[in-house]
Amino acid sequence: MTFWLKGIGFRRGKEILLHPLDLELRPGVPNVLLGAAGAGKTTLLRLMAGLEVPSEGRILSGASDLTGVPVRRRSVAMVYQQFINYPSMTVFENIASPLRVAGQGEARIRERVREIAEVLRLTPLLARMPSELSGGQQQRTALARALAREADLLLLDEPLANLDYKLREELREELGQVFARQRTTVVYATTEPMEALQLGGVATVLDAGRLLQTGEVAQVFSRPSSLAAARAFSDPPINVLPAVWRGASRLLHLATGTTLPGPHALASRLGDQELSIQVGIRPQQLGLAPKGAGGFALEGIVELAEISGSDTYVHVRHGEHLLVAQVPGVHRLPLESRCTLHADAAGLFGFAADGQPLFAPDR
Numbered sequence: 001m002t003f004w005l006k007g008i009g010f011r012r013g014k015e016i017l018l019h020p021l022d023l024e025l026r027p028g029v030p031n032v033l034l035g036a037a038g039a040g041k042t043t044l045l046r047l048m049a050g051l052e053v054p055s056e057g058r059i060l061s062g063a064s065d066l067t068g069v070p071v072r073r074r075s076v077a078m079v080y081q082q083f084i085n086y087p088s089m090t091v092f093e094n095i096a097s098p099l100r101v102a103g104q105g106e107a108r109i110r111e112r113v114r115e116i117a118e119v120l121r122l123t124p125l126l127a128r129m130p131s132e133l134s135g136g137q138q139q140r141t142a143l144a145r146a147l148a149r150e151a152d153l154l155l156l157d158e159p160l161a162n163l164d165y166k167l168r169e170e171l172r173e174e175l176g177q178v179f180a181r182q183r184t185t186v187v188y189a190t191t192e193p194m195e196a197l198q199l200g201g202v203a204t205v206l207d208a209g210r211l212l213q214t215g216e217v218a219q220v221f222s223r224p225s226s227l228a229a230a231r232a233f234s235d236p237p238i239n240v241l242p243a244v245w246r247g248a249s250r251l252l253h254l255a256t257g258t259t260l261p262g263p264h265a266l267a268s269r270l271g272d273q274e275l276s277i278q279v280g281i282r283p284q285q286l287g288l289a290p291k292g293a294g295g296f297a298l299e300g301i302v303e304l305a306e307i308s309g310s311d312t313y314v315h316v317r318h319g320e321h322l323l324v325a326q327v328p329g330v331h332r333l334p335l336e337s338r339c340t341l342h343a344d345a346a347g348l349f350g351f352a353a354d355g356q357p358l359f360a361p362d363r
Contacts, residue, residue: 001027001061001062001152001153001183001185002024002025002026002027002061002062002185003024003025003048003059003060003061003153003185004022004023004024004025004059004060004061005021005022005023005024005025005044005047005048005057005058005059005060006022006057006058006059006060007020007021007022007056007057007058008020008021008022008023008044008047008054008056008057008058008059009021009054009055009056009057010043010047010052010054010055011055016209017040017043017209018040018043018044018047018209019209019210019211020056020057021210021211023204023211023214025048025153025185025187026185026202027182027183027184027185027186028179028180028182028183029179029180029186029200029201029202030175030176030179030186030188030199030200030201030202031185031186031187031188031201031202031204032188032189032190032195032196032199032201032202032203032204032217033045033187033188033189033190033204033206034190034191034193034196034203034204034205034206034232034233035191035205035206035207035232036191036207036232037191038208039206039207039208039209039232040206040208040209040210041157041189041190041206042157042189043209044189044206045078045155045157045187045189047059048076048153048155048187049071049074049076049078049153049155050066050069050070050071050073050074050076051071053067053068054067061152061153074152074153075151075152075153076151076152076153076154076155077098077145077146077147077149077151077153077154077155078146078154078155078156078157079142079143079146079154079155079156079157079159080157080158080159081157081158081159081161081162082162083135083138083139083141083142083162084142085130085138085141085142085145086130087129087130087131088129089129089130090126090127090128090129091117091122091125091126091127091128091129091130091133091141092113092117092126092127094130094141094142094144094145095113095116095117095122095126095141095144095145095148096109096112096113096148097145098145098148098149099112099113099148099149102149112148113126113144113148114126116144116147116148117144119147119174119175119178120140120141120143120144120147120171121140121167122137122140122141122144125137125141135162136162136163136164136167139159139160139162139163140163140171142159143156143159147178147182150182150183150184151184152183152184152185153184153185153187154182154184154185154186154187155187155189156186156187156188156189157189158189158190158191159188160172160195165309168195169198172195172198172199173198175199176198176199176200176201179201192235193221193232193233193234193235194235196217196221196233197217197218197221199217200217200218201216201217202214202215202216202217203215203216203217203220203221203233205220205229205232205233206232207228207229207232212225212226212228212229212232213225213226213229220233221233222360222361223357223360224349224357224360225357226351226355226356226357227240227278227280227351227355227357228355230280230349230351234282234283236283236313236324236326237283237324238280238281238282238283238349239280239281239282239283239286239321239323239324240278240279240280240281240351241254241255241256241278241279241281241318241321242254242255242276242277242278242279243255243276243277243278243279243350244274244275244276244277245262245266245270245273245274245275245276245277246274247262247267247270247271247272247273247274247275248272248274250262250267252266252277252279254279255319255321256298256318256319256321257319258296258297258298260296260345260348261345263345263348263350263359265358265359265360266350266358266359269358269359270358275352276353277350277351277352277353277358278350278351278352278353278355279348279349279350279351280348280349280350280351281323281343281347281348281349282347282349283313283324283325283326284326285343285344285347285348286298286314286323286324286325286326286327286341286342286343287325287327287341287342287343288314288325288327288331288339288340288341288342289342290342291342291343291344292344294344294345294346295342295343295344295345296342296343296345297340297341297342298316298318298323298340298341298342298343299318299338299339299340299341300316300317300318300319300323300338300339300340300341301316301317301336301337301338301339302314302315302316302333302334302335302336302337302338302339303315303316303317303322303335304335305331305332305333305335307330307331307332310328310329310330311326311327311328311329312326312327312328312329312330312331312333313325313326313327314327314331314333314339314341316339316341318341323341325341346361346362347361348361349361
């Protein structure tokens, strides 16, 4: 079932927690809310659930107006970052509980519980009590209970945040397949851009209670509608360097002295004029090895080399600017040592002084 938010906004006293926005939520694909803490994701989920009443706007489902309808009268399930289970019930009975409340037959209950348990790696644990589970297992149980219910609207507020890295990676891919098989409209809130990319579907980027951009996840990632959207959809944050476009020479001059051929899209748009712009470089586009014919170098001083899993986050002071490169592999770079980062000019983003997009990589 498709849901529509029409001009939905929310205030608490004089504080605006959510500026008015329009949003269509489609069944069969993850509807991903992406943004940092405080972006408005949880507020929006609570409005959809009926736990809060919007200060303005309407929530529609088909021909029904749900605005102001309390949560007990809605077909909605919600899973928070912190797991909530019935401590006196086994894992099986926790998952089965909404199906029993709905009056489903025992055969259907057992079939549905075992189907969901298989996806969430809970089959060996069905006879256990919640007190016998790890934190990650308890969160998977809470998630399984919400999925089993098959409500019209399933709201997930960072549901995998407490799971270990490997299990999160596996479940993200499998959950996308589960969502596609259900009639439920799924809204999934996350602070992690890579999680949004793995889930796919439709992304809505939020920042400080404002909707920055919405669209297919891959499209929003590769074509951000503003510098703010690019920053929100980049972890670590996108590197930004001031630059000047000199149209007469068709060259892009970075403030730190590097000169690059101007992208065709920029030349077509700005022509011969001279204009100050902002150049964005995602950390994944920076490396320690030359990039080939279209590559350029940025020299600086290592301020930190942080090893995280199979990647190294290299923080380099380049003139007055701090750059972060996410480099595959383990690299032990001494602090204060000189370092050269390499990038491909074809991977750059360009934004005007007001943050509006000027060019993006061709992909």
